[in-house]
Amino acid sequence: MFKQVRKSLGVVGLSAALAVGAAIPASAADDTIEFGWTSWADAEFVTKLARDIIEENFDYNVELSMAAIALQFEGVANGDIDGMMMAWLPETHADYWERYQDKVESLGTLYDGARLGWVVPAYVPEDQLGSIEDLHNDDVRKKLDGIIQGIDPGAGLMRLSKQTIEDYDLNYNLRSASESAMTAALDRAINNEKWIVVTGWTPHWMFGSYDLRFLDDPKGSLGDEEHIEVVVRQGFKDDYPQVAEFLENYHIPLDMLQQYMSIAQDKDYDTAIAQFKEDHQDMINDWLGK
DSSP states (O other), X not given: OXXXXXXXXXHHHHHHHHHTTOOOOTTGGGXXXXXXXXXXXXXXXXXXXXXXXXXXXXXXXXXXXXXXXXXXXXXXXXXXXXXXXXXXXXXXXXXXXXXXGGGEEEEEEEEEEEEEEEEEETTSOTTTSSBGGGGGSXXXXXXXXXXXXXXXXXXXXXXXXXXXXXXHTOOOEEEOOOHHHHHHHHHHHHHTTOOOOEEEEESOTHHHHSOEEEOBOTTOTTOSOEEEEEEEETTHHHHOHHHHHHHHHOOOOHHHHHHHHHHHHHSOHHHHHHHHHHHOHHHHHHHTTO
């Protein structure tokens, strides 16, 4: 899964080559950069866009390894992968950051203004369900079948959602699922005008596709606005200085990101990324220091 496996195999290959007198360039094991990513809409767009820009402008291949956030942080800290582009700080991934911050390096903010929360369709009357506090109402709980529809269990949002249930003393089941299963559940509910509460965040294409709103969170259990950082292994900047400089400059305004995420949802990520590159070449040149 991760680079360490390839490095181990590379040692074996190098030993064999030396035994027969073959010459292998010293950089042969370093021509591939590996990033972790998660199947979240924003993570997929920004990671695949970065891959394309790196491969088109530098003499490196980029490999993407899908893994849960916890495994990505661990992989970067151990040097098994080179980096990740989905560190939500200061709150959502605070526990991972506290554990690994001395073993990784941040290259700065990729985008800011991000927010986590519990989300409902706008047709749900706000005077009946406008706040997490309203979930105590028996009629509200009945309409929701006592379920908060969540995402993958390792996500920081799920950890915060569990804490939210405790903080508000709610009698609800937090249902785990993939992001796609969560949005499918939301789509079914909206098509039938049923009530639903989902764990959500911005940026996300669903806010461009549906009329949604966040529930008020008077206790602040789900945190405030956050920023998303690019995190790399120690030594990455020394090994790939030009790529590191690009990633330090890599910043996308939130509204712009959500615009192209909507294109990706309606069509596909390759189309959305190609459109972004066509529309914003000057911005990409700035990222590259051209």
